[in-house]
Amino acid sequence: MLCCRRLALNLICLGLLVFIVAACLESDVVAQLSDDAGAREFRVPTDSNRIVLSLERKTTPAELPPRVDVYADGRVVCHDNEGKASGLAHNLDFIVVEELLRQAVSTGLLEADSRELARRQRDLTREYIDDAPIFIYDFSVDAYRLDGELKDTHAHQVGLIAPILFKNSEAFMADPQMRTLVELAETLEGYRQEASQ
Amino acid sequence: MIASAAFWLHDLLWSGTYIGIIVCNLLGCEFGEDTNGNQMNEFAIVHPFGYSEFVGQIELSVCVDSSPPLVAPTERAIRSWNKLVPALFNCQGCRTAEEGPVPAGQYDAYTAVLHELGHCAMALGHFNLIDGTTPTSFSNVAFPALSDDGLDDVRGSADDEHFIVAPGDPLADNLTWFREADNDPFILHNDPIDSSSFSRNVNPFTGELPGDDTWAANANVRVAELLGYSQSQGVMYIAQFPVPYRLGAPSSDDVNMVMMARSGANQAVGGVPDDDYSVTLTYESDCTMADIRVQFGETAGAVGLCRRGFLEEPFMQNPLFRTHYRMTKNSSGFLDVVLDINRSWDFSTIFADSFESGNCGGWDEEAQ
Numbered sequence: 001m002l003c004c005r006r007l008a009l010n011l012i013c014l015g016l017l018v019f020i021v022a023a024c025l026e027s028d029v030v031a032q033l034s035d036d037a038g039a040r041e042f043r044v045p046t047d048s049n050r051i052v053l054s055l056e057r058k059t060t061p062a063e064l065p066p067r068v069d070v071y072a073d074g075r076v077v078c079h080d081n082e083g084k085a086s087g088l089a090h091n092l093d094f095i096v097v098e099e100l101l102r103q104a105v106s107t108g109l110l111e112a113d114s115r116e117l118a119r120r121q122r123d124l125t126r127e128y129i130d131d132a133p134i135f136i137y138d139f140s141v142d143a144y145r146l147d148g149e150l151k152d153t154h155a156h157q158v159g160l161i162a163p164i165l166f167k168n169s170e171a172f173m174a175d176p177q178m179r180t181l182v183e184l185a186e187t188l189e190g191y192r193q194e195a196s197q
Numbered sequence: 198m199i200a201s202a203a204f205w206l207h208d209l210l211w212s213g214t215y216i217g218i219i220v221c222n223l224l225g226c227e228f229g230e231d232t233n234g235n236q237m238n239e240f241a242i243v244h245p246f247g248y249s250e251f252v253g254q255i256e257l258s259v260c261v262d263s264s265p266p267l268v269a270p271t272e273r274a275i276r277s278w279n280k281l282v283p284a285l286f287n288c289q290g291c292r293t294a295e296e297g298p299v300p301a302g303q304y305d306a307y308t309a310v311l312h313e314l315g316h317c318a319m320a321l322g323h324f325n326l327i328d329g330t331t332p333t334s335f336s337n338v339a340f341p342a343l344s345d346d347g348l349d350d351v352r353g354s355a356d357d358e359h360f361i362v363a364p365g366d367p368l369a370d371n372l373t374w375f376r377e378a379d380n381d382p383f384i385l386h387n388d389p390i391d392s393s394s395f396s397r398n399v400n401p402f403t404g405e406l407p408g409d410d411t412w413a414a415n416a417n418v419r420v421a422e423l424l425g426y427s428q429s430q431g432v433m434y435i436a437q438f439p440v441p442y443r444l445g446a447p448s449s450d451d452v453n454m455v456m457m458a459r460s461g462a463n464q465a466v467g468g469v470p471d472d473d474y475s476v477t478l479t480y481e482s483d484c485t486m487a488d489i490r491v492q493f494g495e496t497a498g499a500v501g502l503c504r505r506g507f508l509e510e511p512f513m514q515n516p517l518f519r520t521h522y523r524m525t526k527n528s529s530g531f532l533d534v535v536l537d538i539n540r541s542w543d544f545s546t547i548f549a550d551s552f553e554s555g556n557c558g559g560w561d562e563e564a565q
Contacts, residue, residue: 057498122230122507127527130316130503131435132496162497169528189497 053100055188056136057162068192070100078195089195103184107177109137109158117177121160124172133162135185164189231522232509239370240397241520243508244458245320245476246488246532248523250512255476257318260487266544267536268480270307271491273546274314275478281456283385283449288430290442291418302441303543306536309501310491311444313534315433316503317489318478319455320524323435324373324382324415351423353415355380355406371397374457375413377405382416382450383426390456392464416450462512462521490531493538500540504533 054069065078065086074092077085092100108117137158163181166172173179231237247255259275261267315321347356359369374395376386388394396405399412406413414420416431430442431450447455457464461472481487496502506525514520526532536542 125528127504127506130322130505131313131499132502133499164497165495165502167495 051138052097053104053188054138055185055192056138057133065192065195068188068195070097070188070191072097076191076195078192087195089191100184100187103180103187104137107181107184109181117158117181118160120175121163121166121172121178124175124178125166125169129161129165132165134159135162137184230507231519232507232525235510235516235519237508237519237522239372241508241522242458243320243322244474244511244521244523245318246524246526248320248474248511250462250472251470252474255474256479257476257489258479258481258487259314259318259489259491260481260484262484262490262492264491264493266542267306267310267491267493269546270305270544271310272480273307274311275480277311277446278314278319278455278476279478280446281452282446283452284446285383285421285426285429285448287445287448288418288428288442289444291428291430292442303541304441304500304537305443306542306544307546308442308444309536310534311447312432313491313501313503313536314478314489315447315451317505317524317532317534319476320458321433321451321454323433324431324450324454347411349423351419353412353417354420354423355410355412355414357412359412368399371399371413373397373413373415374454375399375406376453378407380407380410380414381424382414382431382453383421383424383429383448385449385452389460389466390453391460391466391468392457395453395457416448488526488532489534491534492536494535495539496535496537498537500537502533502535504529504535 050072051069052072054067056067065080067079068089069077069079070092071077074090074094074097075088076090076092078087078089080086137160160181163172163178163185166178167182173182245255245257247257259271261271344352344357344359346352347354347358349356359371374397375382376384377394377396378386378388386394397413398404399406399410401411414424415434416429417434418428418430421427421429429448430444431448432444433451433454455476459474459476460466461468461474463470463472466473478489484490504527506527508522509525510519511521511523524532
């Protein structure tokens with residue numbers, strides 16, 4: 001009898017544990033952004049296999065993995081030329097994931113006409129760089145609200161000439177969105193460098 | 198529902214031809230704007246800084262900024278582009294991405310300056326891209342789904358087919374010039390290098406490719422081997438994964454592309470009116486007087502860069518058929534060649550191995 005009660009108790013505890021874990025997995029990362037365009041809120045489910053932000057270089061030095069992915073659960077994974085995971089660079093806290101996404105959103109990468117960002121880079125720099133790496137920003141946000149209105153899932157891919165190369169351009173860095181883009185690229189480039197060591 | 202938008206930018210500066218920045222999304226591509234904000238097309242042709250319709254002679258000065266070790270490699274690269282003597286056996290260590298991990302080593306400063314001056318001074322682009330955007334034609338690793346490398350299994354060869362999205366889709370536009378007689382980028386013929394002997398049209402019905410060829414052969418090292426040449430590659434080949442190879446003189450393909458541009462707006466050597474031109478590079482010790490600066494700097498991981506301004510129309514053209522553009526200087530007032538300051542560099546100017554083995558083909562033309 002005692003054995004049965006203990007078994008039942010264990011089953012209850014196990015069920016409770018499963019419930020708690022499931023609840024945790026379903027809870028979302030929520031981040032707020034408020035800027036000239038108004039208040040925004042975006043939410044990232046903590047689905048462990050969901051890539052929320054990645055940076056890929058179309059041309060990259062051989063010694064560096066070409067792609068670094070940030071997963072919703074905080075993993076930062078680099079991928080080799082054939083798309084295979086080549087190293088775990090980090091396990092980020094949710095708050096860092098939130099910050100990266102906040103940065104990404106504040107750049108305007110998720111705006112309806114994401115071409116505008118490319119045009120602005122072009123207009124601000126007024127130059128082109130042959131042989132420069134092209135950075136492909138690729139990220140998804142499961143729910144994205146603008147001015148309180150719930151939008152559908154967004155998955156965007158945006159390519160830009162390596163923004164870091166324009167860091168010395170006063171006009172470029174005076175633009176808040178471009179400056180944030182540089183910071184974001186530097187962070188992700190840092191992860192890539194660490195993964196290669 | 199997934200809402201998606203995709204676009205990317207890429208250099209379309211082409212061999213003897215041009216372009217600037219391409220913006221693509223699911224609806225298609227825009228090929229960038231010129232300095233007047235006009236949209237450009239992918240078949241535009243770019244000319245060096247200083248070009249105008251009847252300029253005849255263009256002189257561009259090149260300096261080395263605060264990097265004395267770069268002087269000798271830069272002077273050698275200047276000589277190479279001035280002589281325009283094509284060479285075979287011009288590449289040590291050339292390799293394609295499918296050959297696996299890259300051996301560690303120093304990067305050759307002369308090779309990097311030569312390539313970047315190909316952009317900044319000669320207005321050349323890369324010859325191994327399709328639609329000016331996707332480097333499918335240099336490697337069996339990159340973008341394999343976008344091309345069929347044919348029976349020879351060599352990417353970039355004459356029996357390739359390159360597609361816009363996937364096999365079965367329309368063929369991608371070929372933007373590099375090929376010789377109609379033989380489609381061999383490693384041979385420099387005596388016939389005029391202009392539109393009477395070169396074409397970009399690979400259309401199976403209206404194009405000028407010889408025999409059963411389906412694509413303009415690229416001057417990459419594997420295609421060279423296929424055609425019976427060893428250790429040969431075009432200077433303006435873009436390596437997806439930079440490798441520390443060493444180049445000698447430009448290849449025939451590089452020279453052909455330069456000469457195509459110099460046949461002028463009418464694309465005819467000695468045509469009427471005669472708008473052919475030439476370009477002479479000189480070394481200038483005072484950078485305040487130079488058009489092109491060579492220096493070390495940050496490159497975001499690239500081996501080297503050419504920083505330039507947007508392209509501008511050199512003369513009035515039909516708005517519906519704008520074709521010719523010239524390079525402009527960047528916001529600093531220069532055309533800047535930048536080598537990666539974070540790499541280890543070899544500044545020697547000896548094309549060592551082939552010279553020692555008695556094969557001087559890629560070495561002796563310009564290393565005087």
